[in-house]
Amino acid sequence: MQSERIIMAHGSGGRLSQRLVAEVFQQAFANPYLDQMNDAAVLPPAQGQPALTTDSFVVSPLFFRGGDIGKLAVCGTVNDLAVTGAAPKYLTAGFVLEEGLLINDLNRIVQSMAATAETAGVTLVAGDTKVVERGSADKLFINTTGLGFIPEGTQLNPLQVKAGDKIIVSGTLGDHGIAIVSEREGLSFSTPVSSDCAPLNHFIQGFLMPGVKCMRDPTRGGLATTLNEIALQAKVGMLISEEHIPLLPAVSGACGMLGFDPLYLANEGKVIAIVAPEIEARVLALMRRHPLGRQASAIGTVTSYEPGLVLLETVIGAKRILSMLEGEHLPRIC
Amino acid sequence: MSIKGKAEELLAGIRQLSGEPFKIMEVCGSHTVAIAKSGIRELLPESVQLVSGPGCPVCVTDNSDIDRFLSLAQTPGVIVATFGDMLRVPGSKTSLQAVRAEGADVRVVYSTLDALEISRQNPDKEVVFLGVGFETTIPTVAVSVEIAEREHLSNYSILSMHKLVPPVLELLVTDPEVGLDGFINPGHVCSVLGTAPFEFIAGKYQKPSVVAGFEALDILEAIWMLLRQRQEKRAAVEIQYSRVVKPEGSPKAAEYISRYFEPVDAVWRGIGRVPQSGLRLKAQYRLFDAEMKFDLPKPKSVNTPGCLCGEILKGRRHPFNCRLFGKACTPLQPVGPCMVSSEGSCAAYYRYSQRRGMSAV
Structure with a gap:
């Protein structure tokens, strides 16, 4: 690209806009649906119940250890679909670019989105770009919407959860939150923590079976907030064992230093599954077979x-309330 | 042995030594959080009572001080650098968070070094670091003054609202209404000061105290050590947290404090004026003293009616005794400072045991 930075003209709809779309977006995402270049993507009929979700990403900084805003924008939406039991198929993406954004950075982010979409097996079928004046946005905001299909027979619903069910978490908690905070604040720890940002759909397909009753990805608000949400919806109690909650030593260390509680930190590549007691061992074993679930752990019981x-x-050995996140002072992390 | 096993062992020891009522104050906010988070209270015999002390620096910052730095933040050309906890602290009328939303330049930093960096990058602005904290963080503020002096950073200054722990402890140890039998001394403060400044608790007042670490097991062990002193009819300052705290402390860090600062009387929120419990920069460093640099108003401090923070900080009342607790006053909309900082007693109680009778579970 001739100009190195995004200028207002990139959003004018004119020649510069077209070039940006062609050279950055189409080049990365090329596929038959996008290439239709219509006002709307027309998709083939599909089997299963459609599941639709949307999420906006405003993370700062744009790049962090273990990922970037583009990867996050794909994973976040793919994972929201995957935890409902849907197989994610299509994505749309809306970009709000701040005047002055380095086109090189945009390119890297878009490439990262394309690579993550490919890993997840989803196709980006529609997109939009807007440019706003310097100061009206923080470099780059991305919204993604995802469409997936729930195969017949799969039914996940918190209302199925009942006393005696087991609560499983797929791995260590708080990695993403600490990775972002360290990056933002220029903190360096002897063992740097990487974000766990990853698409979970293939991993989830590996253990999804009758008896898996409800799944969630504990993003903003972390494990504690997510468990509270499920408990409220399902009208059940929960008893969680602190001893069994997997944490990286570097994350516990950083939390101690910064005054954060890892159970409230965001995760971007973890799933909480509530399963019938008789399949607990099988689900755990299947999770641990996958690279994303090596440290999966049964952390508690529905009561x-x-x-x-x-x-x-x-x-x-004492019991205390694990409450929802309440007005914490935490940086934007997703 | 597992943590639970060790805890059970310590608890058995504590039960054996309990008996007559024994009221312990945990002075430090980090201890308050650790106790609430691990649920220690629930496991202790009824005769052993833990009350939370004034050891959260944010919580004891007086309204009038808050109003002063708020007016500073609203001064054109001033950047206020602060630890994140101060953002939501309510003053008489507003908070840093609110004035920031109205356009004040307030930056959250993780150390004084960050504040110095902001000064270097903004030579046309005045950068004021809000010095709120105890002996643990004061040496780092002193170091920032040293660096600012060396680099001739004339646009850097600090507003010292620092507080010293031993003077307020002396006030509490003699307060008959509080009626304390023993103290869990602040681990981090003692890592700087050593145990000498706390000797008066044992020497003058014949009360046991123990310097404790911040893990649940550390605190249980400290409680057991306090009860053992009672059993053996002696009073001493003992160190449980020996992996970090040496009896002599860190003379170098302590020396930094006395090189740059001198004690003054200070007003503690809810407690009032405590002689020689605050610090101001010595005269030769007044170039870096925001008090000297800016014409700070002395607004009248207005305390919120109904807020029991003052009584709670002294250990006289419990957060559950406050009628604002959990209703008008929550971490999202704090009324009193004890609800603001994550180390405040009220915030800790709110987060970890919102209801009474949790131990019945």
Whole structure:
């Protein structure tokens, strides 16, 4: 590209806009649906129940250890579909570019989106770009919408959760939150923490079976907030064992130093599954077979004690409330 | 042995030594959080009571000080650099967060070095670091003054609202209404000061105290050590946190404090004026003293009616005794400072045991 940075004319709809679309977006995402270049992508009929989701990404910084805003924008939406039991198929992406953004950075991010979409097996079928004046956005915001299809027979619903069910988490918690905070604040730890940002759909397909009742990806608000949401919806209690919650030592260390609680930090490549007790061992074994689930752990049980109340049994054997995230002062992380 | 096993062992020891009521104050906010987070209270025998002390620097910053730095933040050309906890602290009328939304330049930093960097990058602005903290963080503020002096960073200054722990402890140890039997001394403060400044608790007042670490097991062990002192009818300053705290502390860090600062009387929120419990920069460093640099108003401090923070900080009342707790006052909309900082007693109680009777579970 001639100009190195995004200027207002890139959003004018004129020649510069066209070039940006052709050289950055079409080049990375080329596929028959996008190449139709119509006002809307026309998709083939599909089997299964459609599942639709949308999410906006405003993370700062744009690049961090283990990922970037583009990878996050694909993973976030793919994972939201995957945890409903859907097979993600199509994505759309809307970009809000701040005047002055380096085109090189945009290119890297778009390439990263394309690579992540390919890993996840989803196709980007529609997109939009807007440019706003310097100061009206923070470099780059991305919205993605995802469409997937739930195969017949798959039914995930928190209302199926009942006392005695087991709560499984697919790996270490808080990695993404700490990776972003360290990057933002220029903190360096002896063992740097990478974001866990990853598409979970293939991983989830590996253990999805009858008896898996409800799944969530614990993004903003972390494990604690997600468990509380499920407990409220399902009108059940939960008892979580602190001892069994997987944490990287570097994450516990950083949390101690910064005053964060890892159970409230965002994750971008983890799933919480609530399963019938009789399949707990099988689900765990299947998770651990996959690179994304090596550290999967059964962390607790659904109880009939006070609906909506999540309790944590601490490492010394006391019980306390594990409440929702409440007005914490945390940087934007997704 | 597992952590749970060790905890059970310590608890058995504590039960054996319990008996007559024993009221312990954990002075430090980090201890308050660790106790709430691990659920220690629930496991202790009823006769052993833990009360939270004034050891959260954000919580004890007086309204009038908050109003002063808020007016500073609203001064054109001034960048205020602060630790994140101060953002939501309510003053008489507003907060840093609110004035920032209205256009004030308020930057959250993780160390004074970040504040110095902001000064270097903004030579046309005045950068003021809000010095809020105890002996643990004060040496780093002193170091920033040293660097600013060396680099002739004339646009850097600090507003010292620092507080010293031993003077306020002396006030509490003698307060008959509080009626304390023992103290868990702040681990980080002692890592700087050593144990000498805390000797008066044992020497003058014949009360046991123990310097504890911040893991649940550290705190349980410290409680057991306190009870053992009672059993053996002696009072001493003992160190449980020996992996970090040496009896002599860190003389170099302590020396930094006394080189740059001198004690003054200070007002603690809810507690009032405590003689020689604050610090100001010595006269030769007044170039870096925001008090000297800016004409700061002395607004009248207005305390919120109904807020029990002052009583709670002294250990006289419990967060659950406050009628604002969890209703008008939550971490999202804090009324009193004890609800703002994650280390505040009220915030810790709110987050980890919103209801009474949790131990019945």
